[in-house]
Amino acid sequence: MTDSYNPSEIDKKWQRKWEEDGLYESPDDDPRPKWYFLTMLPYTSGDLHIGHWYPMAPSDVAARYKRMQGYNVLFPMGFDAFGLPAENAAIKQQIHPYKWTMDNIQRMRQQLKSMGAMFDWRREASSCDPEYYRWTQWWFLKFYEKGLAYRAKAPANWCPSCQTVLANEQVLPSGDCERCGTPVSRRDLEQWFFRITNYADELLDHSQIQWPERVVTMQKNWIGRSEGVEIAFGLDVPGVEEKDIRVFTTRPDTVYGVTFMVLAPEHPLVEKLTTPDRRAEVEAYVEQARRLSEIQRLSTEKEKTGVFTGSYCKNLLSGQEVALWVADYALLTYGTGIVMGVPAHDHRDLDFAKKYGLPIITVIAPPGWQGEELTEAYVEQGTMVNSGPFDGTPSDQGYHAVADYVESKGWGGRKVGYRLRDWLISRQRYWGCPIPIVYCDRCGTVPVPEEDLPVLLPEDAEFKPTGESPLASHQGFVNTTCPRCQGPARRETDTMDTFMDSNWYFIRYLSPHYDEGPVDPALAKKWLPVDQYTGGAEHAVMHLLYARFFWKVARDLGMLPGDEPFLRLFNQGHIAVERAKMSKSRGNVITPDEYVDRLGADTVRCYLMFMGPWEHGGEWDDSGIFGIHRWLNRVWGLILGGAPTDGADAEAAHQLRHVTHKTIRRVTEDMERFRFNTMLAALMEFSNSLAKARESGAVDAGAWQEAVETLLLLMAPSAPHLSEELWARLGKPYSIHQQPWPKWDEELAKEEEITLVVQVNGKVRDRLQVPADIDEERAKELALASQRVQAHIEGKQIQRVIYVPGKLVNVVVR
Template sequence: MESRYEPQAIEEKWQLNWAQQDIDRTPTDAAKPKFYALSMFPYPSGNLHMGHVRNYTITDVIARSRRMQGYRVLHPMGWDAFGLPAENAAIDRGIHPAAWTHENMAQMRRELQRLGLSYDWTKEVATCSPDYYRWTQWIFLEFLRAGLAYQKEAAVNWDPIDQTVLANEQVDSAGRSWRSGAMVERKLLKQWFLKITDYAEQLLADLDQLKGWPERVKLMQANWIGKSVGAYLEFPIVGSGEKIAVFTTRPDTVYGVTYLVLAPEHPLTPQVTTARRRKKVAEFIAEISQESELERTAEDKPKRGVATGGKAINPFTGAEIPIWIADYVLYEYGTGAVMGVPAHDSRDFAFAKSNKLAINTVIVPEGDNPNQKLKSAYTEPGILVNSGNFDGQPSQEAKQAIIEYAQDQGWGTAQAQYRLRDWLISRQRYWGVPIPVVHCPNCGIVPVPEKDLPVLLPEDVKFSGRGPSPLAKLENWVNVPCPTCGTPAKRETDTMDTFIDSSWYYLRYADAQNPERVFDSAKVNDWLPVDQYVGGIEHAILHLLYSRFFTKVLCDRQLINFSEPFQRLLTQGMVQGKTYKNLRTGQYVPSDRIGDLQQPLDPETGDPLEIVYEKMSKSKYNGVAPRDVVDKYGADTARMFILFKAPPEKDLEWDDADVEGQFRFLNRVWRLVTEFIAKGGAISPREAPKEPTALSKPEKDLRRAIHTAIKDVTEDLAEDYQLNTAVAELMKLSNALGEAKCLTSPIYAEGIETLVTLLAPFAPHIAEDLWHQLGGSGSIHHHAWPQADSQALVADELTIVIQIMGKTRGTIQVPATVDRSALEDLAKESDIAQRYIQGKTLKKVIVVPGKLVNFVVMD
């Protein structure tokens, strides 16, 4: 028996033992209920940070507790291994992205294992492995077969110096390239898309099914999908057979349309531009091509535009109206055109005023003068005026009437529109999944045959950071015969957005080693949906939305039998570190440069500093490396602190003193158990509990504390996962054992075993070691979870607070079955009450049954 708690020694010992015994292998016993516990998998950046530790520890506690509660548990881990950072490393360090990625995966795997996380490593996947991305390509071809993948021209960020496309994250806030410093341009290039818009309504409607998701996440997704109900209207172009289509949620204002605005990129822009206006229009298009989408749509920026010289007809009024182009209209949104109603839209009003365009009032408050000159747009409901046969109708009622009229006349139709756009998945980079199609001059776009998958990433590439994608430079790789006709053809050189990889990985875990199929549908249908998914709120929209989209498509393709991937979602809060911030400059100062912490000052400027808690980062000098904490205190202490400091969904403020507190708690548990063992204590077959009358008061009190802990910890580990209060309950049980007056009783032995068992999901190494010291057989992590005895929870006596004039003076013990009048009598007769009420006039007695008795007295 070890006399001191030495976390590093026991953790290394048990991690090796668990690996040798393979205790975390996913069971195949279908007789048990299943539970799929999943953390969002990480990008292999090289080292874990505290956010990782929090995410994975929360999920590990859930997985371990469910195993002990009789579930067969799937708890896997893998790597979101493609992406831009690896390619940047290749450029900056002269190392191949594959080598950099695999080194980082190995390093992070070692750190995960040091935390004692109960992963089944036989389920491990890495998205950069051909064994995985073969099936990513296969799924892409399923989308292509279903008509859900297509290629079209789209606006992208273009670096004119490096001659390459940039992802949004490669463009700084000033609109410059991260590498060359050039002002980024917007350029039309052929890009691949997935038709997520075909599933917009289903994605929105099915949010109601997600009862186990945070409401704010569902709201964020609903807002991102952005359903609007209104009308699709067409305006004929003068002198042309073409029409300009717009979508509006305000058909009641259509008689007030005095101009149309096209996106500069709209294909009709060249057609409607007159010869006289061509130069002006070209100059404007060139100018705004330098701006990002964010700049063009910023609310606080004046809206700019130019007239094309073209005209359209408002079919409702018959009037000719001018056609403009403007920076605030984007071709990727809606129809790429909007109708200008300056009298009833604030943006249109400002645009019309600055460009001297007509403003026609068509809605007024009831009883107002319809000819009154507007000082600002009127955007509230009202009564229609200057609107033909619809004059006098309330604007809300007129919406439907005008839509029906447009349908009858062939000018438009009722329509729902979504803010959601089709998903652009093309990336002009190397380190990603090659899109498995060939471009043939005869056959067009030809899918790579399934037998030829995966289309492997070639290894002999050079990274310069300039020019087109490295893949486009590899002629031997690009030039291939067409799979259909044999004509010389070219491979697609775009790779897929890495969100594709993470949109289906949770399915592959259920059958991770299958070399013949994407997965066995029976296995996936058995394990999925995921019972509990844990990850950061930053993934609330895109990753989760794309995963839901993939699941619905694969369900429609009859590959799986469920349409939502994650039954319950927990979005854990951030881990924040303490840092010092200059109040004047806003700069962060390392704590080791600060002298007098009573009144911290910036050592360089002398300015006062404030102590703030913010997300950990190197730039804020507030990062804490998980390995440093584990080296000093052990993994169990790191886990206990992460779990105890705050509820899982709240932000957590790192505090070294609180880490020390958890280390002391585990030392206290170690002493309790080892002292029990030193006196001959051990786990023995559980005897039938004595009749309550046969137990002494100390035994009754301790047994009540034991079973209260079982009940409360079990409830805290239920669906809401209040892990911080669960740890607090463990501390209460430890205190009860430390204060117990029945050390030789079987009840005390029950308490020791219960404490170690309840501790196991939270601090798995110390619990395992103590379990074996106690003589337990097998692993504690395969031991049954204890059940609360409801009889033990019932107290024989109650502690009643005695108050005099509202001030607590002491407590008394009374029978649990005492009624209100008897409680008042017992309280009056108590020594505490007599000491304070003797010789005084008793005015009133306030009784709160089971809680307190308050005496109101007068001298």
């Protein structure tokens, strides 16, 4: 008799041994080809739950597979440690964010280790570590030196009652402050931006990376490149120095149809253009617009609103006077912040014109148009009408004709517009990376010299529920001396967006303690870029776009090789509980710990993979986990129970080898595609057929040995503890994780017989077992000879017979 599978014992035993032996330390000097496998790092929320294992365990499996394939695999882990929740905890529980975060990291690291992953813990990095954020600040200085960092006014959510800036997350859907219920407004603050728009065109190019098509599409839409024309309209308003206002349009051919102009409520010209009699109304409208979120403002369902400023501009092409309105559907951040209103040919403009009784002039005639009034906005191409000298021009040509004319007159010209905006990196918070800038009355804005980095977060900051930024009120932090003139100066008190930290964590992993730069250049050259990145689709746009931008800037600084940080990307899904994401605040956290204690890490790892396709994620339901556990137990018994090894015939031996090699192929192909659920199904089928073979009473000794060893090798990435234990018990050399991945023999794996499906008019009527190499003539012959087929074609006329090699015959009758 064999002893039974005892995961709690063998998990610990092997984890200890692997750690002692440094089995998973990826050598920096290794001749094997490198493979950098990166999975997104967790935020240090302190509740490492099954939702964290879901992305990590299969990543570990894929990384282990690559390693067995002969790559020198780097699979690091770290912690995304700056952010809002730590600061909230500080305010609520009076725990310092540093302590809160470090305690969480400590706990999460232990939980992660229980998974049995091949993380190289020597490479661990945490973004809140001064050793890390010193270099985040260094990068900021490089951006600043390159002219990619600048300051400008930008709105932030402002709670007038709490006297504080709120994150979007802290504003309720109603637009009220989540803490006190006061309506939140927007207030303009001087903030730091990165010029990501300088790289917009390069970011649109995904040709060097293998990413899911949907992520590429989302990024392209996010960047939103559109070609258009900027057109000046004449302005002659007493007391206003600007003599024209400019709009960006993708439809210059409709310019004769402009009947009004719309300025974004935040536009600086609004105040100047508003006539005294309109002032009260305009100010009230602007104030109201500042309360709406961008999503609300842009909703095409929301009724259009706006107010007239009292001023006019002049359409230089038509000579028409055009009323200047303020409306919240114009966004300051897109184009020039001013939209030309062409109600006849734009849905939103039409809604607006109808509501406020503004004129509607048709300037693009649909085919066959007889001058009748259009009931809907006509947004397609047509023929220009009511357009002075351009009448009769097809609108696609009109685009260029108007653009040329505008350019020749010096009234504007062709331009490319982007939906993408520069990246606002300032956050009015404590728990983030301080922006290394000093403001001096004499010298102005002065970067902190590199040798003075890091600008440390003061440890004795106070966290008051008033919401006042702990850095801004910390005199010891704020007051400093100017690095240039040594005079009194003030520090920047904003910290950086945490996306700045996550832009380069995978670079820091390579040499987390290197202190002569953000990364040891030799290691950057050796390991970068990342070969495979895995993480949630929620990062499809922001993180992944910012990180690409960051990389390109670093490349231009000569710091990094190649044009892209992540060559391949896979987005896994998420585990939900009662349809909600797992989180401490929702109180729906499922920890892996109790499952690991009872059933072992391998069961939990495999169950997460078996739930469904990795990219789908799913609702947590543990009812199937025992099925996986039973399977691992059966494998245990199967391997240790041996098999009667005499009296097997050659055919049985061949069958066993066929199944073995077919399984190697299936598992390998599924590994390549990250289809872990079907990979495990293939392994289960394999172990089931081994059990059947044993039951038959006799198996070929050689074929059996090959089969069980193959089973263990194929299972090694998924169930690393169990397979290591059984490998050792078979007397095979340590470690199974250093063995090469099995290769299949195409001859053995191929099917000798196939099921030929026979259809009549597309309906399955028979299935025939035939040799795999059957030819078309013979297949059709057999199909028509089938009695079941005969019954369905009797008395009917055969029109044609369709043959799909290796698959089916379809008899079409009438």
